[in-house]
Amino acid sequence: MAITQKTLPDYIQVGLQELSLKTSVSIDVLTKEFEERFADSWIQEDPQFKTDEDKLRYCIGSMIARYTSQAPVSEHNIITLGFEGKRLTKNSNTLRRVLFVLDLEKLGPKKRRLSVKEGMVDIINEISMFTRYDKVLLGSFQSGDLSADNRTRFENPISIGEVSKIQKLFEHLGVKRTTIKDTPQNLAKLQGQYTDSLDWRIIRAFIINSNTGTRKDDQTTWGQYFINDGSVKDEAVQPDGTVIRPGLSAWVAPELMTYAQDSECDFVGILTQDKESKQISMNVACIIPIHAREVQRS
Numbered sequence: 001m002a003i004t005q006k007t008l009p010d011y012i013q014v015g016l017q018e019l020s021l022k023t024s025v026s027i028d029v030l031t032k033e034f035e036e037r038f039a040d041s042w043i044q045e046d047p048q049f050k051t052d053e054d055k056l057r058y059c060i061g062s063m064i065a066r067y068t069s070q071a072p073v074s075e076h077n078i079i080t081l082g083f084e085g086k087r088l089t090k091n092s093n094t095l096r097r098v099l100f101v102l103d104l105e106k107l108g109p110k111k112r113r114l115s116v117k118e119g120m121v122d123i124i125n126e127i128s129m130f131t132r133y134d135k136v137l138l139g140s141f142q143s144g145d146l147s148a149d150n151r152t153r154f155e156n157p158i159s160i161g162e163v164s165k166i167q168k169l170f171e172h173l174g175v176k177r178t179t180i181k182d183t184p185q186n187l188a189k190l191q192g193q194y195t196d197s198l199d200w201r202i203i204r205a206f207i208i209n210s211n212t213g214t215r216k217d218d219q220t221t222w223g224q225y226f227i228n229d230g231s232v233k234d235e236a237v238q239p240d241g242t243v244i245r246p247g248l249s250a251w252v253a254p255e256l257m258t259y260a261q262d263s264e265c266d267f268v269g270i271l272t273q274d275k276e277s278k279q280i281s282m283n284v285a286c287i288i289p290i291h292a293r294e295v296q297r298s
Contacts, residue, residue, distance in 0.1 A: 008034070015060045023067050024074045025137060025151075034059055073137040073151055077104040079160065079169075080129050081111070082268065082286030085253035086121050088218035095220075097121040100198070100285045101146070102173070104132075111173065111198045114138065114146040123154070124255055129286060130166050132158040166288055167266070170202060175268065177202045180248050181231035183280045184238065188270035200268050200285060205229035207263045208247060212254055223254040225284075227267060241278040249281040256287055263292035 008016075008031070016034060020027045037043065037059045049055045079102040086097050099114040116123055127133070133154045139147040160166055178186045178201045188199040205227035212223045228247040235245045250267050259265055266288040273280045 009056065012056060012060050015064065019064055019067055023072060025067070026075060026135060029075075029135060029137065029153075030063070034063060037063065067151075070149065070151070071139050071147075073139050073149075075135045076138050076146065077132070077134045078102060078114075078136055078138075079104065079109075079132045080127060082129060082256075082284075083124055083253055084283075084285070085222060085255075086220045088220060094118060095121050097124070098197070099124070102169075103146070109173070110144070111200075112144055112146050113197065114148060116148045120148055120152070123148070127154045128157055128159065130160045130169075132160065134158075163288060163290070170268065175200045175202055177204070178271075179203065179231035180205070180227075180229050180246075181244065183248070183271050184242050184244070184273075186271050187273055187280070195270060195272055197270055197283070197285075199270055201271055201282075203227070203229060203248070203267050203282065204264065204290065205248070205267060207259060207261055207265065209261060210257055212257070221254050223252040223257045225250040225252055225257065225267075237278075242273065243277065243279045245279070249279075250284050251281060252284045252287070256284065258294055259287065259289060260293040260295050264290045265292055266290060 012034070016027060016030045019025070020030055038055060043049060043055050043058065049058065081100045081102055083099045084097060086095055088094070089096050094117055096115060096117050099116060101112055101114050102109050103112045134156065136154060137151045139149065141147070160169065176186065180203065183201075183203075186201050188195045188197070188201075190196065206229070208226045208228050210223070210225050212221060214221055226247055227250050230246075232244055232246045235243070237243055250269070267282060267284050268286045268288065269282045269284040271280055271282055
């Protein structure tokens with residue numbers, strides 16, 4: 001039995017419409033999921049399902065049970081901007097990653113953090129950066145952060161386009177450009193006791209070298225570019241102890257390390273200062289190639 005939106009029994013259509021009203025998930029999204037569930041080989045072949053009616057009632061019942069037991073989600077039109085590396089949360093021992101997206105709200109676009117966990121941390125391998133995705137089902141927190149789960153789908157991608165358009169997007173968002181010399185005046189602001197991970201700056205610099213490794217505490221991998229823009233000639237220590245050197249450590253998700261030595265790129269992220277060493281570094285959210293060579297991988 002083939003199922004399409006036009007051939008769904010009336011009681012299934014009513015059930016999906018009621019679920020759509022309750023969850024704010026569009027009827028098209030729910031109908032597509034129902035069709036995918038019904039076509040699943042387990043449902044179609046397992047002898048537990050005696051009739052097509054049995055399969056239909058199972059599919060609508062399982063969808064209602066799952067959607068009504070999970071935190072609510074709503075549709076978001078987003079543009080993917082970047083991401084952090086994987087980390088293991090200390091309290092729940094859960095593998096987690098933060099993506100950075102532009103939420104295209106009616107009142108204007110806003111940069112937001114999008115948290116993904118466990119089986120979704122490698123979603124970055126399936127989606128593209130600087131790409132628009134519409135009608136993405138996401139949860140939201142009071143802080144404004146977003147979350148993804150098994151209801152989230154990134155479909156029908158629309159690329160922003162060439163580098164110049166990406167740069168104009170960041171200009172429109174008010175992300176300031178700075179130099180390594182001026183990093184002390186451009187440290188990310190605090191939100192309470194935490195650093196605002198969306199208070200980005202852009203530094204155009206050359207990649208001098210790179211390094212990767214494994215964290216001892218959670219066995220996740222880290223990446224690092226050492227970059228230089230030529231704005232600092234000699235190491236200097238300011239009166240407050242801040243150390244300014246001819247170059248900057250840029251901490252990067254290993255998956256973003258696709259550019260080779262001597263590549264010129266725009267590095268976008270937050271600038272932070274170590275309390276003890278007084279050295280400044282950047283936590284990179286995304287990299288925009290200007291004159292870049294990709295790493296040759298075997």
